[in-house]
Amino acid sequence: MKTFFTGCLTALCFSGIAQVKSDSTKKLNEVVIRPYFSAQPLIRSTGAIGVLDQTTLDKQPAGSFVSAINTISGVRMEERSPGSYRLSIRGSLLRSPFGIRNVKIYFDDFPLTDAGGNSYLNALDVSAASGIQVLKGPHSSIFGANSGGVILIQPRGSQPDSTALSLNLEGGSYGAFREGLSLNQQFNKYSLNITQAYQRSDGYRDHSAMDRKYFQTLHKWDYTKNAALKALLFYSDLHYNTPGGLTPAEYLQNPKLSRPAAGPSKSAIEQQAGIYSKTLYGGLSHNWQLSDRFKHIVSIFSSYTDFKNPFISNYEKRKEFTLGLRTFLEYEKKLTQANWKFDLGIESMETRSDISNYDNNKGLTAALKASDKLKAASSFAFAHLSIDVRQKWLFELSASANLYQYAYQSIAPVAIAERKNSFDTQFMPRAALSYLIGTQFSVRTSISKGYSAPSLAEIRASNNVINVDLQPEYGWNYEAGLRYQALNNRLLIDVTAFYYNLKNAIVRRLDQNDAGYFINAGGTKQPGLESTVSFWPIPTRTSGAVRGLQLRNTYTLSRFKFDNYIDKTNNFSGNALTGVPKTMLVSSADIQLPNQVYIFLQHSFTSQIPLNDANTAYAKKYHILQAKISWKNLRIGRTPAELFTGADNILNQRYSLGNDLNAFNDRYYNAAAKRTFYAGLLLRLNHL
Template sequence: MKNPFRFRFLALALLCYLLPYQLLAQQLLQGRTLDARSRLPLEGVTVTASTGEQAITNESGRFALTVRQQGVALTFSYLGYSTQTLTAANSTEELQVLLQPTAANLAEVVVTGYESNRPLLQTAGALSVVEPEVLQRFDESSLVRAVNTVPGVRMEERATASYRLSIRGSSLRSPYGIRNVKVYLGEIPLTEANGITNLNLLDAANFNRIEIIKGPTGSIYGAGTGGTILLEPRRATPGERVLQAGTTFGSFGLQRYTASASMGSEKSSLLVQYTRQRYGGYREQSAMDRETLLLTSSFYPSAKSTINANIIYSDLYYELPGGLTREQYEQDPRQARGGMFGSVVQNASMNQKGVNMGLSQEYRFSDSWKNTTALYGLFRFRDHPFNTDYERNANQEYGGRSRFVYTSNMGAVGTTVTFGGEYQRGFEAARTYDNNLGRPDSLRTDDEVLAKTGLLFSQAEFTLPSNWIATAALSLNDTRYEITRLRQAASGGAYQYSRDFKAVLSPRVALLKRLSERLSVHGSVSSGFSPPSDEELLTSDGVLNQELEAEKGINYEAGIRGYTLHEKLHFDVVAFHFRLRETIVSRQDLSSIAVFRNVGATEQSGLETAVGYTFLQDEALPVSLFKVWGSYTYSHFRFKDYQRDGTDLNGNRLTGVAPHTATAGLDLATRFGLYLYLTANYADAIPLNDENTVYADAYVVAGARLGFKRELGQQFQLNVFGGAENLTDEKYSLGNDLNAFGARYFQPAAPRNFYGGLSLSYKL
């Protein structure tokens, strides 16, 4: 019989001998997964080792995985992102994995709105995303068609590149330009301290995607009762090394040229993009010429730090044909405004040059704490002969925004606290002259305008048991103008005027319930505050509007979004009621200058819906994509407590708002590279004056784009396309002049028109 003690001793010795080798073979792999485009952490990514072990990333995107041997392959998979596999050769370094997003549905889209950085299904608020594929389904000569696919949003062009934008409201405050909507480019405010956004200085190709937040967002983004637009600039992605060039030609003298170079690595990226667009114009005095140069760069000096820098230079010239009466519109929609102060005679046009520079850094102190700080500066010059005067303005501005985010768990409650501030300071030298046949003549006014605006904000977000998410936010907003009149021709007198729209608290509370993994409901109450812009206080005729007050309002909304039918059908429905006090409206005076004043109030109730159904989406099939989608907006907007010249306008429809609008589209793509996009837009009749005695006719316009995209070998990609707009050859007015003097309400849009072009990419 064998000695049992000897057997046990030999077994123990063998175990002690083999254990170090076993421990040596095992290794702990740690890392972090991020969205390659936004650099936001991704929670819920499945990490699978080639030896079978698995792990799931936490809310900070981190994972830890013990494997049985060295040199294993790790596969990272996440819904809405391309699967990535890499070999982990060294366990001493933390891995940083960047996943590329694919075409996503509601469950997969991660949004930055409300500073939540959550999937859209987990975001309590009316928020829409214009993805790259939506921007690229049109010819990129204008943002208007892409933005107008979003329910509750209306973008117009009074003239080529003369943008006007409203979110859940009318364009009464915006006879020209963009007001009452806050716009950011990345972390950088594009809306200047004076309340004006010159979005037309940028090109549609400068953006990767657009987030549109509807309703008051002052609790996070400052003054504004309309909403907020977050523009994501084009950037090079990690591993991208591409040269690209393209051209487009179209009706009415459209010429468009683009060229870009992008280089991306794990530590840095750089994109340089140049665009040039010319347009002869459908109407007389409606030509346009714009050049933009975009430079974006990103640096990742460590796993904790991300630095982004943007520089945009723009040189824009466009002509202003002016509004027509209905008789002129019916007789010849191609004509420009005539008469002694006609657009051609006075060379009514806009010439703007601008440089916008921004620098931002996100620094992650730990898994719980991070800070994002952005600094920016801009310089802009405007030379603007108008029908009745001539303006020359020079503006310089600087500002910054900083926010801290703290994430922790209080028992079963996940908590994210965000707090920070924003400050902008702008100085403008503005001179107005008589317009003598398109040349500056006698000086009318010489002003210096100093605008200062800022806010402090805080927000707490709680992830509660039973799939509830609660949000409470508060901000303190303040805007101040200091106007110095150096000279006024009529009186010769100089004066100083200061106006402080004192600090106003803007709260927001929101609640979201996830009914399932595919369905959520949400509701919110928010307060808005919007002071006048400097152009509303100091109009171009030199009159100082000292009585104008800030708008204030409260918004209530509730919505449901989700997807069903095996994830083929997605929908997003929001109902809202917004009561706005001290509503600012505009009217044209005898010299066609817009003058502004407060009226009692408006009540704005509406319904916004977006829906889409994907029949096919499989790159292996001959027809790789087939889907239909649509959006519908119902607007019941009415004046309240509004008296003008003894006339009671209470209950009238809000000027410039169509009660019903709708957009529908069809997307078709094949495995061989052929694709087809069809789009149709409907707008109901629109009241053009506060009295509701003049309406723009309802219209339906349709567009189509047919193209062929193909890889040529390993390095080239060719995209050849052609398209048409206004296939129905509808006669309609886009960008109507509201409350126009002399009944010049109509700005005719182009009839049926065509375009075609190509782009060629080369992978280095």
């Protein structure tokens, strides 16, 4: 029955095309993106790009990015427990026991990913973002070291907003509560946004509570006709408990359990396992239009993170400081038959990490086990050439030279003087082409090289050993795609096929003490197919029982395999890539009714997931159904208001959203919440 629902909704997207009347002529806004320095229509993009605007984000549950980002084909985001994110683009989660690696993330003009290769995406509250663009596949040619892709996040306040002040209050199952406040003000040439948020939850599982306090401010000053300054600052104070993985027997008996004591190992509750992370991030950007043809942009940024992680076997403390710069010069020339742009720039940053591990005495630090100082330096120079011929052919050639090195110094248990390790300079090219046939149909192809050095958290993993033998992963990605946009932008079809051959893939292992470490596998072969179909059978209108209907479907096929992967006496060559479902399908319906009542329905299907490299254990396939109803045509006194309510996992599925891969003693499962409900109120003031 569940599969039938998926098929019906998918078929509806296509069958509805033939039912459109010829007099339905209302034109929707064209999707415009900014993937490579300048704006362009999505249909002309040379790459595979997923887009989430503010409207799309508002339809999803606001407590997490997971549901929204998973609507993008080829992207999988997980949440092992509230606040504990993992994310992959086209593949491997093997490198991420928690956190995000081999994906580069930018927050406005500033890299959120530090020089050590780590991205604290969970530091951001959902209300901090007004839009997200995901560039799928390696983009080391422009954005530096990444083998998965790039995520560009637009902060709140980066787009014009008529709402001067908004207040969002929301509560739900398992003690969930959210509060968000946003202020927008325009003073002649100066604009200001302040975003404040608080979120808490008791969690579905034992020992899975979380809370986050968040503050963000964005300032823009167009101080002259051709120059502007921008300043971004955010502070995040995040804490969440980590209940730990369950064995198959424990997961089937009671998925709400936290990890129990076993032999000499204490339980997650006894050890007060959790994450305490405080992050302060700031950036300053200057945009100067030197002339009609020249533009210069420079950004400086810095961050400081105080990170604590009491775990079952130890207590880790980290203090991390990052400082960096990104700048480029753009030259643009417009000719009769062609326009072209050339960008030349550099990005350089350094991250210093002081890491200490102690015995964990029931959530308190005890004897010092190890202490090290690490320093990562990441720099790359890049060039990008874009040639637009007759607004039909779009050629893009880009390349970067990547330099990466790290230094390490041991303080305890044995003092060792600082040593350095450098990787060879990597030349990372990308060549891409798109061709617009008429005004509605485009085809594209690209070839690019990906590169990702091991992160500091992989070089010094939880076994407290600095692994100087760990090497970067790299590979070539080949892809081709098409887009079709018709019926006044009411119909969009986007299909991409790709093949990624990754070498030296970095994979995680656990020792007999349940401590993690990383090795280089032989590689992976990753052929895949991604598609997105969006259609408005009923465009937005002012009359009728249904005032608008949008149907959307995304499909991901990942036939990823290990290639020439031998670990000790085990040969995993030809096995399915660990942690990657072969099929994902997301279908949704957005229904607009009179009096500004909106109903949003979404169904997600995920096929079975291999949990270890040997492919001897799999997580079962699952279906997730969610719904949200909102009523926007309300007023409290003179204040416009929106009332909304929603439900997640309506089918009450038992599933694990964030499996521990290659887990010791088969502790694979981190159970997600069963059926949940939420409701809230949004107040908006258009003038102060």
